[in-house]
Amino acid sequence: MPSYTPPLRDMQFVLHEVLNVSDDFKQMPSHAEIDADTIAAVLEEGGKFASQVIFPLNQIGDQQGCTLNRDTHEVKTPDGFKAAFEQYVQGGWPALSADPAYGGQGLPLVVNQCLYEMLNSANQAWTMYPGLTHGAYEALHAHGTEAQKNLYLPKLTSGEWTGTMCLTEPHCGTDLGLLRTKAEPQADGTYRLTGNKIFISAGEHDMVSNIVHLVLARLPDAPSGSKGISLFVVPKFHVQPDGRLGERNGIYCGGLEHKMGIHGNATCQMVLDGAVGTLVGQPNKGLAAMFVMMNAARIGVGMQSLGLTEVAYQNALAYAKDRIQSRSLTGVKNPSQAADSILVHPDVRKMLLTAKAYAEGGRALALYCAMLIERELHHPDDVERSEAADQVALLTPIVKAFITDNAWTATSSCMQVFGGHGFIREWGMEQYVRDARINMIYEGTNTIQSLDLLGRKVLSNQGAALKKFGAKIAALVAQEQGNEEMAEFLTPLAKLGQQMTQFTTEIGYKAMQDADEVGAAAVDYLRVAGHLVFGYFWARMAQVALQQMAQGSRDPFYQAKLQTARFYFAKLFPETATLMITARAGASVLMETDAVFA
Ligand SMILES: Cc1cc2nc3c(=O)[nH]c(=O)nc-3n(C[C@H](O)[C@H](O)[C@H](O)COP(=O)(O)OP(=O)(O)OC[C@H]3O[C@@H](n4cnc5c(N)ncnc54)[C@H](O)[C@@H]3O)c2cc1C
Numbered sequence: 001m002p003s004y005t006p007p008l009r010d011m012q013f014v015l016h017e018v019l020n021v022s023d024d025f026k027q028m029p030s031h032a033e034i035d036a037d038t039i040a041a042v043l044e045e046g047g048k049f050a051s052q053v054i055f056p057l058n059q060i061g062d063q064q065g066c067t068l069n070r071d072t073h074e075v076k077t078p079d080g081f082k083a084a085f086e087q088y089v090q091g092g093w094p095a096l097s098a099d100p101a102y103g104g105q106g107l108p109l110v111v112n113q114c115l116y117e118m119l120n121s122a123n124q125a126w127t128m129y130p131g132l133t134h135g136a137y138e139a140l141h142a143h144g145t146e147a148q149k150n151l152y153l154p155k156l157t158s159g160e161w162t163g164t165m166c167l168t169e170p171h172c173g174t175d176l177g178l179l180r181t182k183a184e185p186q187a188d189g190t191y192r193l194t195g196n197k198i199f200i201s202a203g204e205h206d207m208v209s210n211i212v213h214l215v216l217a218r219l220p221d222a223p224s225g226s227k228g229i230s231l232f233v234v235p236k237f238h239v240q241p242d243g244r245l246g247e248r249n250g251i252y253c254g255g256l257e258h259k260m261g262i263h264g265n266a267t268c269q270m271v272l273d274g275a276v277g278t279l280v281g282q283p284n285k286g287l288a289a290m291f292v293m294m295n296a297a298r299i300g301v302g303m304q305s306l307g308l309t310e311v312a313y314q315n316a317l318a319y320a321k322d323r324i325q326s327r328s329l330t331g332v333k334n335p336s337q338a339a340d341s342i343l344v345h346p347d348v349r350k351m352l353l354t355a356k357a358y359a360e361g362g363r364a365l366a367l368y369c370a371m372l373i374e375r376e377l378h379h380p381d382d383v384e385r386s387e388a389a390d391q392v393a394l395l396t397p398i399v400k401a402f403i404t405d406n407a408w409t410a411t412s413s414c415m416q417v418f419g420g421h422g423f424i425r426e427w428g429m430e431q432y433v434r435d436a437r438i439n440m441i442y443e444g445t446n447t448i449q450s451l452d453l454l455g456r457k458v459l460s461n462q463g464a465a466l467k468k469f470g471a472k473i474a475a476l477v478a479q480e481q482g483n484e485e486m487a488e489f490l491t492p493l494a495k496l497g498q499q500m501t502q503f504t505t506e507i508g509y510k511a512m513q514d515a516d517e518v519g520a521a522a523v524d525y526l527r528v529a530g531h532l533v534f535g536y537f538w539a540r541m542a543q544v545a546l547q548q549m550a551q552g553s554r555d556p557f558y559q560a561k562l563q564t565a566r567f568y569f570a571k572l573f574p575e576t577a578t579l580m581i582t583a584r585a586g587a588s589v590l591m592e593t594d595a596v597f598a
Contacts, residue, residue, distance in 0.1 A: 061264025136163025
């Protein structure tokens with residue numbers, strides 16, 4: 001049986017010692033009163049809920065999965081899921097960072113992100129039910145009419161209803177311009193939607209009284225392609241103007257997908273059979289409106305993988321301490337036992353340190369990103385808001401793709417620490433590997449994230465947003481100039497920062513001759529950019545640890561931080577050199593290969 005301890009100490013470290021969130025909150029009138037004690041108390045309770053209520057349902061959910069009643073189209077979630085959701089609602093957790101105007105508690109998003117990391121460590125499949133609801137809430141909050149907001153937001157905030165995002169169709173995944181679901185305008189101002197959606201997470205389930213679907217569809221006169229897509233809100237049950245539930249709407253689950261992981265989450269084929277919906281935002285501008293939800297979901301997917309990396313690490317570490325096998329290469333370490341713990345073997349340590357470095361680097365990046373979103377939404381200064389928005393746009397594909405790719409490596413390494421026992425169900429490790437795999441695929445595959453980063457977020461503005469991040473690195477390097485203890489972190493980081501400009505310019509130049517150069521370099525490029533960002537945060541974390549130790553702290557937490565930073569820069573960060581070589585290899589080795597595929 002796996003176990004899970006919420007990483008509250010590390011969260012506090014990132015929030016207060018690395019990011020100094022209280023300074024930021026003081027600049028935002030809506031959060032000026034938030035203090036560190038409140039955050040700590042909320043996270044402690046959230047950690048208890050995640051580890052005591054949600055975590056015990058993880059393996060049950062994996063084994064039972066969801067079941068569809070084909071007569072009623074109702075979906076039953078695994079045992080305990082519904083009761084846990086009721087507890088979640090009663091605890092007020094869905095409202096944590098929602099707008100007080102709709103019943104929310106108005107706490108900073110960064111607190112909610114910490115909660116979500118813990119929920120995802122505990123049980124990713126369960127957490128997707130409330131997770132998608134947040135995205136639906138945000139899309140309606142940003143683009144809904146007053147009437148739509150008043151009708152839906154209070155119930156999504158309280159957790160009485162959940163939300164979904166219905167984009168994908170059988171012939172249309174990445175390329176949403178191909179979608180066919182139709183929306184016919186009605187005399188009363190509503191629309192009737194007809195079509196088939198697939199892979200809809202939490203599309204149908206038994207945990208709440210109503211499900212609010214955000215659906216992409218085409219109006220009759222819509223232009224073809226992605227410029228002709230509109231967004232609609234389609235409830236499972238019609239909602240009366242006074243909020244009471246009416247008749248069943250014509251949207252139902254026609255089938256459940258049988259899949260590799262996240263079995264406890266219902267992945268539904270949804271049939272829209274003249275379902276009544278209302279338009280959200282402007283006609284034919286649905287993709288832009290849906291991007292609010294997709295961006296929130298992309299960061300949410302990063303949090304899923306962060307959670308899995310952390311829980312896999314914790315269990316692999318506990319196992320490695322306990323498991324005895326072979327003797328240390330440098331001589332017997334534990335003579336009272338027949339063999340030494342596997343922790344004496346360098347490669348076992350490497351696997352564990354990889355997971356720890358990816359978890360803690362990911363936490364720093366994800367929480368930094370949450371603070372940027374906070375600034376984008378709540379900072380009183382226009383320039384600050386707009387700069388924060390640019391950084392969020394730059395970092396979102398990195399949070400999504402780099403953290404999820406790393407989690408695949410980390411969960412697999414942690415499984416390897418268990419040897420054959422990792423492959424056996426009862427230890428829970430193989431579930432983490434299976435669950436982690438989807439995060440690289442949905443919400444835009446990681447290839448699409450890398451194209452978004454390189455094409456839209458970097459090359460389209462001559463790397464302006466990336467240079468802003470580079471300025472943070474330069475400031476840290478300048479601040480620590482002459483500090484020999486920081487040199488092992490800052491020398492490689494500063495070098496990569498300098499190489500990045502040339503590297504980006506070269507790809508941009510080649511792309512002007514051949515657009516395939518972007519596609520050929522993008523995945524490698526995102527990993528290099530991911531390390532640049534992680535490298536900054538690992539250097540910052542090492543800086544804080546060194547400062548604490550210089551002031552006399554003997555807290556092993558800081559020593560561990562420093563040792564992990566050393567490992568990260570020595571063993572993981574250097575892959576950037578190879579990645580820059582492979583990215584520079586160009587498009588021809590990929591595209592002049594027709595004989596291979598003939
Ligand atoms: C468990 C699960 C849950 C999901 N939940 C939801 C949900 O709640 N709502 C929803 O709407 N959808 C959901 N999806 C769908 C998911 O977002 C899509 O599967 C994903 O976007 C990829 O689309 P596709 O499967 O059609 O693959 P395709 O688009 O067919 O892609 C196939 C391959 O081609 C590559 N490719 C495609 N286009 C390009 C390109 N332009 N450049 C380079 N490479 C390209 C892709 O990266 C991929 O490797 C879910 C999927 C799964 C499996």
